[in-house]
Amino acid sequence: MAYFDLSGQTAVVTGAATGIGEAIARRLAKAGARVAIADIDAGAAARVATAIGADAFPLQVDIANSESVSRAFAEALEKAGRLDILVNNAGIAGKAAPLWEQSEDGWRHVIEINLIGVFLCCRAVIDHMRERRYGRIVNIASIAGKEGNPNMTAYSASKAAVIAFTKSLGKEVALDGICVNAVAPAVVRTRILDQLTPEQIDYMCQRIPMRRTGEPEEIAAVVHFLASPDCSFVTGQCYDASGGRATY
């Protein structure tokens, strides 16, 4: 018997063209799911889908744009016929700087992608999942959403909101066969770190008791359980993948 088997299921993973999202997409495909590699970067999404093989297809989407999200999810549903899993992974760090050096546009941009994007993607699948009385939604938050990293006010606020959003939505669909959970990673070495200064990355690493960064595959392992039918009595929760950094 295979645990966490996803045979016959379809997953949409946003931000799957690189980093944590790519590792999640590869892991879900390996477990038997057909995976939509949903990303704003169409070329990179196509490359990852090709590398995964017949179990994956690229899906161009800007998660901050409601028209783009509606179009993309309609396309995914048409291609796959069913959507069982949504992993809201796409996100940006924004500018690493104190509040007094943040522009309104820059701040709003982070909220638009990291928070409104999660809302739009969940709204795009929720009717379908409720009708089928099955769904697994996994939102990638961050330890910054629990602790608040200095110089990352927009990012920290957006990720705290994603954790609260997860708890709210989890309760709304608790009787519909849908489980909604979040994962809060600490620092994982991906391209998102290019948006930060070395000092900012040092600050974050020093707070990890395991004294190392995480690997994208270590986040994907946690997501895999939460995306599977085995996750049947767990909803509205936030799981840390933080090398012990979180204290609650």
Ligand SMILES: NC(=O)c1ccc[n+]([C@@H]2O[C@H](COP(=O)([O-])OP(=O)(O)OC[C@H]3O[C@@H](n4cnc5c(N)ncnc54)[C@H](O)[C@@H]3O)[C@@H](O)[C@H]2O)c1
């Ligand atoms: N890497 C870390 O240290 C870390 C820590 C905690 C949480 N996270 C979270 O994990 C998630 C993935 O992070 P990562 O490190 O792999 O990032 P990354 O920058 O390596 O990849 C992000 C992906 O999202 C895509 N993307 C960006 N904006 C988009 C949009 N508007 N629509 C669709 N796709 C878009 C990018 O094209 C890219 O492929 C993010 O939500 C991030 O906040 C990362």
